[in-house]
Amino acid sequence: MSRDGSSGLRHGWTTGACATAATTAAYTALLTGEFPDPVSIDLPNDRHPSFALARESMDRDGASAGIVKDAGDDPDVTHGALVSARVTRGDPGSGVVFRAGEGVGTVTKPGLPLAVGEPAINPVPRRLMTEHVTAVAQRHGGSGDVVVEVSVAGGAExxxxxxxxRLGILGGLSILGTTGVVVPYSCSSWIDSIRRGIDVARAAGREHVAGCTGSTSERVAQELYGLPEDALLDMGDFAGAVLKYLRRHPVPRLTVAGGIGKLAKLAEGHLDLHSARSQVSFAALAQLVAEAGGGPALVEGVRQANTALDALQQCAAAGFPLGDLVAAGARRTAEGVLLGAPVEVDVVVIDRAGTIVGRG
Structure with a gap:
C-alpha cells in the first residue's frame, strides 16, 4: 500500500477496484479451474495492485471470489468490508451483464448516471470490470459473455x-471509484454524493434545494421551507462542492443552512469549512461588527471572543444582529462562486440548539 509523501497516510482501494479484482479472479477460475491468488489488476494512472483473496468457491454454474477492502488511512464506511463477485456464463453475444448481489443497491430514482432498475455499480467500475473480463477471455479462450453479480457483506446496513x-439507491451500497484509489481524507465519495444529490433533485423537478452543514440545520431548513427529502443536500463542510456543481447544473433556488461558526468561515470566503482546513477569523467578525456600526467595546469583545458562538452571544446581549451579518456575507461568497448562474441564494444561520439567529 502506497503512502502520500506529503501526509504519510496510506492510500487505499475503492470498492470498484476490489470488485474488479474479485471479478478477474472468479472469471479466471471459471475458465481455468484455478484462482489466481493474489490477483493483479490494471488501474488508471499506471497502477497495478495485487489483492489477496479472502474467499473463493466454484461450482458447476460459476465461480466466486471475495476481497476484503482496505481503504488505507481513510475513514471509509466500507473499510474492512468483504467485496465479492460471482461470475457465471452468459448468453452468446450478451457481453458483460451486471447484477446486484447481497448488499449492493438498486437504482430507483432518475438523475443518476445509471438507469432506474440497474444495480448501483457506477460507470467506471463497470468499464474496469468489462475490460478485465475481456483480457481474461483473450488469455484463456473465453467468450467474454458473462453475468457478474457483485455483493458486499453487510452492505445493506x-x-x-x-x-x-436519499438518492434512491435501495438495498445496499454503490460500487464506486474513478481511479481505483482512495486518497485519505479526500472525501471524494462525499463530494460525489453531493453532485448526485443535485442530479436527483433536478431530475425530480425540484426548484429549491438546501445545502446543510449538519442534521440540525437540515431539520431547520426542511421545517422552514417544507422541502422534500430529495431536495436536502448533506453539504457537511463542502460548501464549494455544492456551489461549483450548481454553477454548472443550476437549480432556481438554493438555501445554505448551518451553524454560526461554519457560516462565518463561508462569509470570509472559505469554501471548505472543516476545522482542520479553515478557522473562524474573529478579526473578520469584528470588522463586520465595526462596519455595521457596532460600538468599540463590542467590536473588541468580538475580536477577543473564544468561539463564534461567544461572539454571537455578546452581540445578542447588545442587540446587535451578528447572525444577519454573517448570513449576508455567506450569501455574497456563494453568489461569487456561482458566477451569475441562475440560482437565487438565501442563508439561514442557527445556533447549537437549532434556533435561527440570522437570515440573509
Whole structure:
C-alpha cells in the first residue's frame, strides 16, 4: 500500500477496484479451474495492485471470489468490508451483464448516471470490470459473455450510513471509484454524493434545494421551507462542492443552512469549512461588527471572543444582529462562486440548539 509523501497516510482501494479484482479472479477460475491468488489488476494512472483473496468457491454454474477492502488511512464506511463477485456464463453475444448481489443497491430514482432498475455499480467500475473480463477471455479462450453479480457483506446496513437511501439507491451500497484509489481524507465519495444529490433533485423537478452543514440545520431548513427529502443536500463542510456543481447544473433556488461558526468561515470566503482546513477569523467578525456600526467595546469583545458562538452571544446581549451579518456575507461568497448562474441564494444561520439567529 502506497503512502502520500506529503501526509504519510496510506492510500487505499475503492470498492470498484476490489470488485474488479474479485471479478478477474472468479472469471479466471471459471475458465481455468484455478484462482489466481493474489490477483493483479490494471488501474488508471499506471497502477497495478495485487489483492489477496479472502474467499473463493466454484461450482458447476460459476465461480466466486471475495476481497476484503482496505481503504488505507481513510475513514471509509466500507473499510474492512468483504467485496465479492460471482461470475457465471452468459448468453452468446450478451457481453458483460451486471447484477446486484447481497448488499449492493438498486437504482430507483432518475438523475443518476445509471438507469432506474440497474444495480448501483457506477460507470467506471463497470468499464474496469468489462475490460478485465475481456483480457481474461483473450488469455484463456473465453467468450467474454458473462453475468457478474457483485455483493458486499453487510452492505445493506452500511448503506444506511451513506447518502444512498436519499438518492434512491435501495438495498445496499454503490460500487464506486474513478481511479481505483482512495486518497485519505479526500472525501471524494462525499463530494460525489453531493453532485448526485443535485442530479436527483433536478431530475425530480425540484426548484429549491438546501445545502446543510449538519442534521440540525437540515431539520431547520426542511421545517422552514417544507422541502422534500430529495431536495436536502448533506453539504457537511463542502460548501464549494455544492456551489461549483450548481454553477454548472443550476437549480432556481438554493438555501445554505448551518451553524454560526461554519457560516462565518463561508462569509470570509472559505469554501471548505472543516476545522482542520479553515478557522473562524474573529478579526473578520469584528470588522463586520465595526462596519455595521457596532460600538468599540463590542467590536473588541468580538475580536477577543473564544468561539463564534461567544461572539454571537455578546452581540445578542447588545442587540446587535451578528447572525444577519454573517448570513449576508455567506450569501455574497456563494453568489461569487456561482458566477451569475441562475440560482437565487438565501442563508439561514442557527445556533447549537437549532434556533435561527440570522437570515440573509
Amino acid at each position: 452500511l448503506a444506511r450510513r451513506t447518502w444512498n437511501p
